[in-house]
Amino acid sequence: MAQHRAGVKGRERAALIGIVAGRARRLEAERSLDELAGLAQAAGADVVLRVLQERPKPDPNTFLGAGKIQTLALSTDETNVDLVVFDDELTPSQLRHIEEAVGRKVIDRTQLILDIFARRARTREGKLQVELAQLKYMLPRLSGSGTALSRLGGGIGTRGPGETKLETDRRRLRTRIKSIGDDIEQVRKRRSQLRERRHKTSVPTVALVGYTNAGKTTLFNVLTRAEAEASDALFVTLDPLVRQVRLPDSRELLISDTVGFIDRLPHALVAAFRATLEETADADLVVHVIDAAAPDRDRRMQAVQSVLEEVGAVDVPMLEVYNKGDALTDDERRRLHDLDPSVLCISALHRQGIGELIETITSRLALDVRRVTLTFNPDDEADRERIARVYRHGRVVLHETRDGQASIVADVPRRLLSWLGQT
Ligand code: GDP
Ligand code: MG
Helix, strand or coil, rough: CCCCCHHHCHCEEEEEEEEEEHHHHHHHHHHHHHHHHHHHHHHCEEEEEEEEECCCCEEECCCCHHHHHHHHHHHHHHHCCCCCCCCCCCCHHHHHHHHHHHHHHEEHHHHHHHHHHHHCCCCCHHHHHHHHHHHHHHHCCCCCCCCHHCCCCCCCCCCCCCCHHHHHHHHHHHHHHHCCCCCCCHHEEEEEEEHHHHHCCCCCCEEEEEECCCHHHHHHHHHHHHCCCCCCCCCCCCCEEEEEEEECCEEEEEEEEEECCCCCCCCHHHHHHHHHHHHHHCCEEEEEECCCCCCCCHHHHEEEHHHHHHCCCCCCCCEEECCHHHCCHHHHHHHHHHHCCEEEEECCCCCEEHHEEEEHHHHHHHEEEEEEEEEEEECCCHHHHHHHHHHHEEEEEEEEEEEEEEEEEEEEEEEHHHHCCCC
């Protein structure tokens, strides 16, 4: 029996395994494995071994082939690996064969990503969504050794349950899947009511999207703390990632920080997070945060684009923001500028270009104000609502009432003008 020894401070020691389809794909595979290493670290593991194997396609039984899997078993012994992570999705039978041969915990890219999402989920809905995706991933893999279920925690299945046990486990999984589905439906209903209320108050929403590690959360914090007094009171119960921002001149907007997009985001997860990401499709403006210094910047931008397409957010106006400008050389910055002279290059970390970003956002949202003179009938219900709205979203300079008419001079955000009957 192989020894499982945890690394420093209880961090697991991980081996990463990928295959290279041909020499030409080498660089691509290296990058993918680099990213897998980042994911493993995010999940709390130390990478102690990397294996890139040239192979036209995976072996149906052991992924690497019988000989190579034995070599892998030896190397994992030598390096005291706790966890073996494959860069591609494994079939249930591959998973079983590899686990038997290597005698250690084996997971694939999808499981690793699910694990990270499980750790990061903060909202009730997020937690439910991740659990649902995990259960759906486990269901077809519930066979033979039964290790899949025991890994889920709660000590449900043990190694090698009999057929009856297996059936019970399956039934319990299906019941749980059904009940989570119902819970999510509830949460969704409340969300959409909430969204409607936000629309009614016509507070514009901005969704930050971007590849994982692009700097979304850093920017979110800068935008919601530095430039304004942030208040998470209003929407905190349902989604702490949406915050209301009141700009110094009392204009307000809502900003949401989304889950990071990752290349080859497991399909089950995209489906599971659809509800969360629909927030994005519903935004007035999508701000795409780009790591300007990433060597594979274009590929990442493309990956984000395809997720946006998948959740139906392509019609939302988008603003591209190149972050980590501080990490670029002068040459690189010039090249970026040549590509598009109006490019927004910022540094969320060093708070550079934030003012300009806010200006651009407010002008894209038509939040910039115009001074108008409005007349209302205070006895009219609808007009009273309009007056309240002008006070709420604009800055009133003068308010006179004469002959039963209210005359108001105010600086009003452009987006409210058509609603107020102004053009
Ligand atoms: P997210 O995954 O998109 O939310 O990214 P985070 O906001 O968590 O940031 C990921 C990493 O990038 C962190 O280590 C940040 O400190 C770093 N980072 C964020 N913004 C900048 C920036 O403008 N310049 C540099 N050099 N690093 C940044
Ligand atoms: Mg983040």
